Amino acid sequence: MEKEILTLEEAAELFNVSVKTFIKLLKEEKVPARKIGREWRFSRKALIDWLSTGESQYYSASEADTKEYYNKVAPKWEEIRQNYYDESIKDHLLKLGILEKDKTVMDLGAGNGYISIAVAKHVKKVIAVDISEEMIKELKKNAKANGIKNIYAIESDGIDIPVEDEKVNVVCANMYLHHKEEPTLAIKEMRRVLKPGGIVFLCDFYQHKDMELKEKLHDIWLGFDTEKIKKWFLDCGFTDVKITAIKQNEKEKSKAPKAKIFALTAVKNTDF
Incomplete structure (x- = not known):
């Protein structure tokens, strides 16, 4: 069974890009995301559907x-x-x-x-x-x-x-x-x-x-x-x-x- 909650590295792998590229995406787009403490967490479904449950642009603030x-x-x-x-x-x-x-x-x-x-x-x-x-x-x-x-x-x-x-x-x-x-x-x-x-x-x-x-x-x-x-x-x-x-x-x-x-x-x- 596929994991529903993904780490930063797993989200990047899901998108088939490097972690660096995925971080750039977080800074430039409104990627569905939440922060738990200091760690990014992502919903596989939300990423795929690109539903806005959180604004990754806050990352770069x-x-x-x-x-x-x-x-x-x-x-x-x-x-x-x-x-x-x-x-x-x-x-x-x-x-x-x-x-x-x-x-x-x-x-x-x-x-x-x-x-x-x-x-x-x-x-x-x-x-x-x-x-x-x-x-x-x-x-x-x-x-x-x-x-x-x-x-x-x-x-x-x-x-x-x-x-x-x-x-x-x-x-x-x-x-x-x-x-x-x-x-x-x-x-x-x-x-x-x-x-x-x-x-x-x-x-x-x-x-x-x-x-x-x-x-x-x-x-x-x-x-x-x-x-x-x-x-x-x-x-x-x-x-x-x-x-x-x-x-x-x-x-x-x-x-x-x-x-x-x-x-x-x-x-x-x-x-x-």
Whole structure:
């Protein structure tokens, strides 16, 4: 007997399209759909009949709000972000020893270049990806001011990046994943663009209850439970997942972090 209630992946299979294509359909059309918690669920009959029991266009609303917010604050972002995280994330990344002169790095949620500019002189090429056109403008401005010419910017939501499979050695994702409606899809995209044995470096907030922080930064997730995020990476085809607490400089009270931060590294599992 065929299942009547379908997951996102099963709905995409029913339509005989990729999950990426189906997500585009959700954003662009009024597909019959409901959300249970953070998960999409679909009625097989409703999909086939194309009856409107829910508007999938709501899916893109939160990320659209995020894009609008970051377009607006882009010129002031360097000052704003110092209230939430300092230089310790970049310092931690550089000490890991995963950056080499012949490597290509992808920086997801690149913003104004916090990570991209820091790593550019240590690698061959940086592909900076951000959903905000204005942030990308700030990144290019900052790169020029620092005499950096090996950063290539792409405007994308990070779920369907216009980059071929297995093109980068390291994916950096700083304060990026908590903006994604479907984090596992973002993680799968990281795996897609990584070469065999490639590494993800991700920093984000530990799970917290600071609604003010969530609302100010237009976050979707209140940080992450580290055991859950570790399982996501393992389930999405990564191995050697390691999580470390990031110790920030809290001397200046005005710049004290609102939530604790962790760093995650994971290696693309070639046997997956």
